[in-house]
Every structure is written in C-alpha cells, then in structure tokens.
Amino acid sequence: MLKLENVSKVFNRGTINEKRAINGLSLHLAPGDFVTVIGGNGAGKSTMLNLISGTLAADSGSILLDGVQLQKLPEHLRAKFLGRVFQDPMMGTAADMGIEENLAMAYRRGKKRGLSWGITAAEREEYHRRLASLGLGLEDRMKSKVGLLSGGQRQALTLLMATLQKPKLLLLDEHTAALDPKTAAKVLELTGEIVGLDKLTTLMVTHNMRDAIRMGNRLIMMHEGRIIADIAGEKKMGLHVSDLMEMFEKASGGEFANDRMLLG
Amino acid sequence: MSTFAAFFSSMGTAVQGAASQGVLWGVMTLGLYITYKVLDFADLTVDGSFALGGAVSATLIVGGMDPFLTLIAALLAGMLAGAATGLLHTKLQIPGILAGILTMIALYSINIRIIGAANVPLLGEKTVITAITDTLPIGKNWAAILIGTIVAGAVIAALYWFFGTEIGCAIRATGSNERMVRALGGSTDQLKIIGLALGNGLVALSGGLVAQSQGYGDVGMGTGTIVIGLASIIIGEVIFGAGGNFARRLLSVVLGSVVYRVIIAMVLRLGLKSTDLKLLTAVIVALALSIPVLRRDKDLRVYGIVLLAGAVLYLLLVNAAAALAPGNATLLFAARFAALGATAAGFGTIWLTGRRKMAAILKR
Numbered sequence: 372m373l374k375l376e377n378v379s380k381v382f383n384r385g386t387i388n389e390k391r392a393i394n395g396l397s398l399h400l401a402p403g404d405f406v407t408v409i410g411g412n413g414a415g416k417s418t419m420l421n422l423i424s425g426t427l428a429a430d431s432g433s434i435l436l437d438g439v440q441l442q443k444l445p446e447h448l449r450a451k452f453l454g455r456v457f458q459d460p461m462m463g464t465a466a467d468m469g470i471e472e473n474l475a476m477a478y479r480r481g482k483k484r485g486l487s488w489g490i491t492a493a494e495r496e497e498y499h500r501r502l503a504s505l506g507l508g509l510e511d512r513m514k515s516k517v518g519l520l521s522g523g524q525r526q527a528l529t530l531l532m533a534t535l536q537k538p539k540l541l542l543l544d545e546h547t548a549a550l551d552p553k554t555a556a557k558v559l560e561l562t563g564e565i566v567g568l569d570k571l572t573t574l575m576v577t578h579n580m581r582d583a584i585r586m587g588n589r590l591i592m593m594h595e596g597r598i599i600a601d602i603a604g605e606k607k608m609g610l611h612v613s614d615l616m617e618m619f620e621k622a623s624g625g626e627f628a629n630d631r632m633l634l635g
Numbered sequence: 636m637s638t639f640a641a642f643f644s645s646m647g648t649a650v651q652g653a654a655s656q657g658v659l660w661g662v663m664t665l666g667l668y669i670t671y672k673v674l675d676f677a678d679l680t681v682d683g684s685f686a687l688g689g690a691v692s693a694t695l696i697v698g699g700m701d702p703f704l705t706l707i708a709a710l711l712a713g714m715l716a717g718a719a720t721g722l723l724h725t726k727l728q729i730p731g732i733l734a735g736i737l738t739m740i741a742l743y744s745i746n747i748r749i750i751g752a753a754n755v756p757l758l759g760e761k762t763v764i765t766a767i768t769d770t771l772p773i774g775k776n777w778a779a780i781l782i783g784t785i786v787a788g789a790v791i792a793a794l795y796w797f798f799g800t801e802i803g804c805a806i807r808a809t810g811s812n813e814r815m816v817r818a819l820g821g822s823t824d825q826l827k828i829i830g831l832a833l834g835n836g837l838v839a840l841s842g843g844l845v846a847q848s849q850g851y852g853d854v855g856m857g858t859g860t861i862v863i864g865l866a867s868i869i870i871g872e873v874i875f876g877a878g879g880n881f882a883r884r885l886l887s888v889v890l891g892s893v894v895y896r897v898i899i900a901m902v903l904r905l906g907l908k909s910t911d912l913k914l915l916t917a918v919i920v921a922l923a924l925s926i927p928v929l930r931r932d933k934d935l936r937v938y939g940i941v942l943l944a945g946a947v948l949y950l951l952l953v954n955a956a957a958a959l960a961p962g963n964a965t966l967l968f969a970a971r972f973a974a975l976g977a978t979a980a981g982f983g984t985i986w987l988t989g990r991r992k993m994a995a996i997l998k999r
C-alpha cells in the first residue's frame with residue numbers, strides 16, 4: 372500500500388552544513404502493517420515521516436500510497452490519506468479553539484470545506500462518545516479550550532483527531548516522548564487500541580526500544596537516512612533490547628554509547 | 636452661565652461627534668480584528684485599503700452612483716487589496732509585514748489614480764448621511780451614529796455566521812495553528828487569502844463610510860489606521876474583556892473604537908495638539924503590547940508611573956499657563972519645560988536608584 376522507492380533528501384545542499392538526511396531509502400508497507408521505527412538521534416526518522424506527509428519535499432524518488440503519487444501533491448491534499456500525531460503536544464491541536472471545534476476540524480480532514488455550519492448536533496454526539504472512549508473525562512469538557520489541557524490530554528485528543536476519519540496511513544512521530552512515563556504509557560495504550568480496532572496501517576517512531584518490540588507486527592531500524600534492519604512477525608516477537616543494541620552498534624561502529632536510544 | 640456648564644455642553648457635542656466617528660471607524664476595527672486577532676497577521680495593508688474605500692466611494696458618488704451602492708464597491712475594492720497582500724505573502728512567500736507594506740504603498744498611487752487628485756470633496760453630493768438627515772429629523776452626528784450602528788451590527792452578525800461555518804472555523808484554526816490545519820487538509824494559503832480579503836474589505840467599507848460622513852475622500856485619510864485599530868481593539872479588550880463568545884468579542888471591538896474616539900476628544904479638549912494624537916496613540920499601543928513583558932517584570936511599572944505622571948503634569952501645567960496668561964509664550968514654554976524636566980528627573984531618579992529598589996520604595 373505504501374511504497375517508498377529510492378527516496379532521498381539533502382538539507383542545505385552545497386553548503387558546509389550539507390546533510391544527507393534520507394539516503395536512497397526504500398520501504399514497502401502491506402495493508403494493516405503496524406511498523407515501529409527506531410534509530411539514533413538524527414537518523415532521519417522524522418524526515419522520512421515529513422517526506423511522506425509533504426511537510427518536506429523529497430529531492431528524488433517516489434512515494435506511492437495505494438497507487439497515488441504522493442510526492443506530486445501539496446501537504447494539505449496528502450492530508451486526505453494521512454493521520455498524524457507529532458512529538459510536540461502543541462503541534463497537533465489549535466489551543467485557542469474548543470475541544471469539539473478541534474474535533475470538527477479533524478472530522479473534515481480530506482473533505483471540501485464550505486459554508487455549512489462548522490459543527491453539527493449529530494457530530495457532537497459522536498465526539499462525546501469517542502471522547503468518552505479515551506477515558507480521560509474530556510467528554511464533559513467539550514467546549515473547553517484545548518490550551519487548558521495537559522500535554523497528555525492533548526496528545527490523546529490529537530490521536531483521536533488523527534483517526535476520526537479513518538486514515539489510509541497513520542504517522543506517529545515520537546508522540547509520547549514529551550510526556551511523563553505514566554501519561555506516555557496511557558497514550559501508548561490508547562494508540563494500540565485505536566490502531567487495533569480499525570486495523571490501521573501505521574508508522575510509529577519511538578525512542579523506546581521495549582515499546583518498539585512490544586508493539587506492532589514489524590520493526591525497522593534507521594541509520595544515516597537508510598533502513599538498516601527490518602524485522603517482522605515471529606522474529607520480531609523474539610527480539611530483545613540487547614539484540615537491537617548489538618545490531619545498532621555493528622551498523623554505527625561504536626558511536627552508540629552516548630546515544631539516547633540507550634535509555635529505551 | 637458658568638464656564639463649567641459651557642464646558643460640559645460643548646463636551647456633550649464633542650462626545651456625540653466622537654461616538655459617531657467611533658462606530659464608523661468601528662467597522663474598520665472589525666476588519667483589523669479579523670486579520671490581527673483571528674488570523675494572527677499584522678496586516679499593514681489597512682492604511683491603504685481604508686483610503687481606498689474612501690477614494691472609491693467618494694469618486695463614485697461624484698460620478699452619480701447611489702451612495703449606498705458605492706459602499707459595496709468600496710467593500711469589493713478592499714477585498715481585492717487584501718487578496719493582493721495574501722497572494723504576495725502565500726504564493727510569493729514575502730513576509731507578512733512586508734507584503735502588507737507593498738500593497739499599502741501601491742495603493743497610494745492607485746488611490747490617486749482613482750480620485751484623479753489628492754482628494755475629492757463631496758460638497759452638495761448625496762451621501763448616506765444626507766440620505767438620512769433628509770428623511771429623519773436628526774442631525775449629522777446622529778445620522779452617522781445610526782448608519783454606523785446598522786452597518787456595524789450587520790457586519791457583526793455576518794461575521795458571527797461566517798466564522799461558525801466550515802471555512803470560517805478553518806480560518807480561525809489557521810490563526811491558531813497553521814501546521815495543524817495543513818495536517819487536517821486545509822489550504823492555509825487559501826484560508827489566509829480569504830481572511831485578508833474579508834478584513835480589508837471591511838476596512839475599505841469603513842473608509843467609504845468615513846469619507847461620506849466627513850464630506851470628502853482623501854489619499855491620506857488612512858494614515859495610522861492600523862495603530863488606531865489596534866488601540867481600539869486593546870481598549871475594547873481591557874474594558875469589556877477579551878473572552879466570551881465571538882459576537883460579544885466583536886461588539887467589544889466596536890465599543891473599544893467608540894471609547895477610543897471619546898478619549899481622543901477629551902484629551903484634545905484638555906489641550907493636546909491634534910497633530911500629537913498619533914504619537915499618543917502609538918505610545919498607548921506600545922504600552923498595551925508590552926503588557927506581557929510588564930507582567931513578567933513588575934518593577935518595570937515604575938517607568939510607566941513616571942511616564943503617566945509626566946503626561947498628566949504636562950497637560951495640567953500647559954493648561955494652567957494658557958488659562959492664567961493666554962498668549963504668553965514665555966509662560967507656556969516655562970510650563971512645558973517644567974513638565975518635561977520633572978519627567979526627566981523622574982526617569983533619572985529611577986536610573987540612579989535602580990528600578991527594583993524604586994519599586995520597593997513605592998510599595999512601602
């Protein structure tokens with residue numbers, strides 16, 4: 372369903388700061404794949420997701436989603452197919468607007484916006500139900516400004532918004548990294564539930580290796596803009612953190628010692 | 636009759652005039668509210684689009700068009716101007732402030748082209764004001780208040796509706812978090828262009844109203860529009876609150892414009908030169924915009940206190956000098972010098988003692 376073919380992205384080309392962030396990367400996802408993505412700082416994980424979503428334009432290569440050439444579409448037209456949650460809880464929601472207004476924006480992802488009312492009574496009922504399923508009590512505060520919510524609540528809301536209209540592909544970029552451990556666990560649990568319920572094809576970047584092993588059906592490891600390991604099914608279930616460390620160390624030649632991946 | 640009574644009766648007329656200016660300019664403030672507050676875009680186009688509205692409306696009236704219809708023409712012209720800024724900003728990626736300045740400057744030439752001169756008088760022409768004074772037994776000021784209130788009311792209702800629609804919601808979201816809107820499939824380019832067109836359309840509509848009420852259109856009539864609008868928005872928020880539902884916030888913006896005009900009328904009565912008004916407005920807006928910093932560093936307020944005391948002292952002394960010996964230039968000079976000297980001394984004292992210590996002393 373998703374096909375990245377020989378994709379490259381260079382930042383600051385021709386300057387001393389030239390950085391080959393994505394280096395001839397290819398990746399194929401099957402429908403329903405839940406892929407966890409790990410790799411050191413600067414490995415190109417966010418860049419890969421941003422190339423898919425259109426936040427950044429690829430220099431070369433092709434990005435196909437169910438036969439649609441994504442790289443030819445601007446970001447807002449790709450949004451039709453994609454649900455996204457970012458690392459920064461501030462990024463996925465509009466702080467000055469109410470919870471239900473944010474949901475109403477998400478409800479119209481990929482649809483034409485016109486002059487009909489921005490939120491209907493029937494929608495409100497659905498939002499109430501969906502918010503209740505998060506178990507955070509947000510369903511009783513639908514008019515509250517999102518700016519008043521905690522980071523964890525905002526991430527849970529963003530997750531709900533990203534999946535309110537079933538996306539073809541869900542992109543999660545370290546969406547629990549900015550949260551305290553307890554909240555992160557809760558948001559991760561919600562992620563598993565939501566992805567499982569709708570069998571969403573998902574790319575989830577995480578810096579926590581245990582989560583990467585525990586969740587999803589497939590794990591890829593990135594290094595210097597390339598995929599250096601791709602492990603699925605039974606083999607993935609049997610992985611240990613130490614296996615991943617070893618694999619990484621081999622690829623990076625020892626630079627691993629002070630990488631934050633160790634924290635995982 | 637006591638001079639007090641005379642003072643207050645003339646004050647009454649002045650307040651009436653100020654209120655009528657306030658509602659007519661209030662429509663402009665609504666437009667600025669859309670670009671500045673809703674879209675979070677500091678749009679300098681407004682100086683040009685306000686004059687554009689005045690130029691279009693006045694020129695068409697002289698050409699024989701119905702004065703009410705000319706307002707619609709002004710609105711459309713303003714929307715074009717706003718769209719131009721939007722295109723410069725989104726498609727050519729020129730920074731917002733600069734995009735606004737470019738359109739504003741271009742409009743100066745365009746406005747002169749439209750009028751064919753620097754200004755166009757409406758002496759003896761039919762305007763929305765004369766249309767009312769000819770049919771109802773009320774004066775010019777009340778006619779302006781009436782038409783201004785009707786237009787502002789209609790605009791508030793229309794905006795309330797529009798910003799509740801899907802497109803309107805998306806524009807509000809764009810002002811709050813652009814990246815989110817794109818991630819949710821909104822074209823922030825289009826949304827910004829629509830918002831800027833709408834805002835500048837209203838600014839130009841207001842320009843048309845003001846030109847008709849003052850009896851001429853003038854290429855210079857828009858100078859300082861953005862600062863006046865900001866001052867009105869801020870005054871509205873301070874007095875009537877920045878919260879509440881959207882219609883209420885819009886209403887407070889118009890009321891802010893009225894209060895601004897009344898304040899201006901009063902300080903003019905108290906002896907401020909009208910040419911110093913823009914300076915005063917700029918100072919008020921600068922102070923208001925620095926509220927976040929002032930909140931963080933409370934001790935900075937000692938400067939504010941000295942500044943305010945200095946301004947009050949200045950007005951008192953200058954007025955006293957004028958009352959005691961009218962036309963005495965030496966006394967007037969001495970009064971000004973004393974007031975400015977005292978203010979400078981105040982700042983000097985803060986500088987010497989340090990503002991933290993000074994704030995502590997004042998607190999005691």
Ligand SMILES: Nc1ncnc2c1ncn2[C@@H]1O[C@H](COP(=O)(O)OP(=O)(O)O)[C@@H](O)[C@H]1O
Pocket residue numbers: 382383390391392410411412413414415416417418419
């Ligand atoms: N906008 C940008 N401009 C310049 N360099 C960038 C930009 N975004 C990312 N990079 C660089 O590209 C590399 C990959 O970054 P990123 O994809 O954010 O890594 P990861 O998410 O795996 O930590 C890093 O070296 C980073 O410094």
Ligand SMILES: [Mg+2]
Pocket residue numbers: 416417418545
């Ligand atoms: Mg990253």
